Amino acid sequence: xxxxxxxxxxxxxxxxxxxxKAVRLCENILQNPNxxxxxxxxxxxxxxxxxxxxxxxxxxxxxxEESEISSLKxxxxxxxxxxxxxxxxxxxxxxxxVELYDATCIFVSQIKWKIxxxxxxxxxxxxxxxxEHPEVKGITSYAENIQVFAELEELKRAKIQKDRKYFxxxxxxxxxxxxxEMKKYLEEFYPNVYIFNKICGATQERQRATExxxxxxxxxxxxxxxxxxxTKKLYEISKSINPNTYLLESEEDLEEACLQGKxxxxxxxxxxxxxxxxxxxxxxxxxxxxx
Ligand code: SF4
Numbered sequence: 001x002x003x004x005x006x007x008x009x010x011x012x013x014x015x016x017x018x019x020x021k022a023v024r025l026c027e028n029i030l031q032n033p034n035x036x037x038x039x040x041x042x043x044x045x046x047x048x049x050x051x052x053x054x055x056x057x058x059x060x061x062x063x064x065e066e067s068e069i070s071s072l073k074x075x076x077x078x079x080x081x082x083x084x085x086x087x088x089x090x091x092x093x094x095x096x097x098v099e100l101y102d103a104t105c106i107f108v109s110q111i112k113w114k115i116x117x118x119x120x121x122x123x124x125x126x127x128x129x130x131x132e133h134p135e136v137k138g139i140t141s142y143a144e145n146i147q148v149f150a151e152l153e154e155l156k157r158a159k160i161q162k163d164r165k166y167f168x169x170x171x172x173x174x175x176x177x178x179x180x181e182m183k184k185y186l187e188e189f190y191p192n193v194y195i196f197n198k199i200c201g202a203t204q205e206r207q208r209a210t211e212x213x214x215x216x217x218x219x220x221x222x223x224x225x226x227x228x229x230x231t232k233k234l235y236e237i238s239k240s241i242n243p244n245t246y247l248l249e250s251e252e253d254l255e256e257a258c259l260q261g262k263x264x265x266x267x268x269x270x271x272x273x274x275x276x277x278x279x280x281x282x283x284x285x286x287x288x289x290x291x
Contacts, residue, residue: 044081217242
């Protein structure tokens with residue numbers, strides 16, 4: 001197949017500030033000669049992209065799960081992933097006296113600090129996000145009496161008392177439209193809820209750029225890890241606008257058949273997708289089409 005085509009990249013795509021920082025932190029650890037003989041671990045997935053994780057494994061990091069912390073020794077290097085860890089795991093790591101490097105994104109830490117502040121001020125805590133996501137597990141572990149909601153329907157079943165004050169925060173990768181729905185509901189029925197919107201700017205920018213792209217092209221490839229929350233949201237947003245949307249983790253996932261007759265190809269990528277993956281997929285498309 002070879003017909004004339006153009007490839008359009010979303011206005012904002014790929015590595016965000018927090019992921020870039022986590023990747024640089026690990027690279028700096030590897031470059032420090034004092035660390036050559038130390039054991040180096042990353043707790044969980046540094047960022048939600050297998051390519052990035054495997055690359056650091058090849059360079060000398062071992063990925064360790066939370067259940068394996070007991071095997072760590074004093075002085076081992078341990079990097080905390082970009083979306084943070086729970087209070088309990090943090091305490092265990094400190095007790096182990098490992099050399100801790102915190103790659104938790106500043107935007108995630110800010111939510112945690114603000115929730116701690118709100119508890120001190122006597123607020124009950126509400127949180128919008130996915131209970132199973134490591135970021136949400138980490139943040140909510142610092143709060144007492146917290147209620148977590150992923151959808152408006154769940155929020156409608158919440159136990160919110162009119163005579164108490166509530167502080168509500170959000171997962172950084174929450175879908176903006178979902179948030180606005182829930183916000184509207186709360187503002188209408190519960191003026192006693194203080195809303196602290198912490199959807200990350202990088203996530204919003206990528207979501208908006210994907211919406212624009214999906215309207216402009218005939219087919220959209222969303223590039224990124226299937227475990228990445230923000231990549232999945234970009235996929236959902238694009239698919240709802242443009243049914244010809246495909247999620248690709250690497251160039252191997254690209255099937256030629258879907259390019260048949262398409263001359264305007266859109267590319268977008270989650271915040272944890274490295275440029276190398278984007279370039280490989282773009283080059284493969286160029287190899288198939290005259291683009
Ligand atoms: S998506 Fe936002 S919150 Fe998450 S790592 Fe990137 S900059 Fe930080």
